Amino acid sequence: MPTTIILDCDPGIDDALAIAFAHGHPDIELAGITTVAGNVGLARTTANALAVCEFIGAAGTPVTAGCDGPLVRPAIDARQVHGDSGLGGAMLPPPAGGPAPGHAIDYIIDTVRAAPGEITLVATGPLTNIALAVRREPRLADWVRGFVIMGGSASRGNVTPAAEYNIWADPEAAAAVFRAGWTVTMLGLDVTLRTSATVAVQQRMRDLGPLGAELLLPALAQYRSVRGPAGPPVHDVCAVAWVAQPELFGLVPARVQVEVAGQLTAGMTVTDFDLGGGGNALVAMDIDVEKFWAVTLATYTRVAASLGGG
16 A cells, blocks of 8 residues: 655755655655745645646645745755755746645644554655644644654754754754754755766666756756765655655664754754663665665656656
């Protein structure tokens, strides 16, 4: 049986690629998408989620808008990484439909409450929506089947030496989420930076018809993420890939706390693998990169075929 997920995201280039993966993998049922301000503002992340869904044939997936800024700090976007549109060089048609009524926080609570133990919550943006949802309904931590994030790092950051962007953008929210009483499955920079879309990977994407030519390749071409020499990493895809095929990753139990007061370290995910005090997270420290890309490209091939390409 596929795993049903809600994807809370801030599209964003790699969020868009994660949406396409979640739609295309046979072991994931994408129940809904919620959006948050992050890589670009809320209006743009919401429009991007709608546009991507319509483009990949997932127009029936509800997209519900959430918070337009962090809990207490000013919003700082990442358009210098994702471009003004949030999708790099991809120029998708404007969405024909609009977001679902209501707020993301209510959608998350109501949807999970209606199916306790059945829905995995996946977050690939700042954790503002999740923090407010679990604050309003603490039982959410018990009702979800699992909670997975792309965010954080057990080592160094990408937006500062200490912090990864999704955590740094709203560290107070992230701190609350890690204290919520659930086990956070954390796919952070320790593995995501190893998922470079190499020349060989991008050559495979050229065979995917409009999906490759109009979304994947132009988006990646202008993705100004911290990257290795091999190409841009597809961070957010790791979170949905773990849901579909967890054997791709090696996870280590840990206790993760988020720094909120440091002048130089705000947003740092302080990761302790010595569990004398008990753990609250499973932190990805290893990835089978070759198998990750085999799975990801096979998933995109399924999406491309449904669109008449690939």
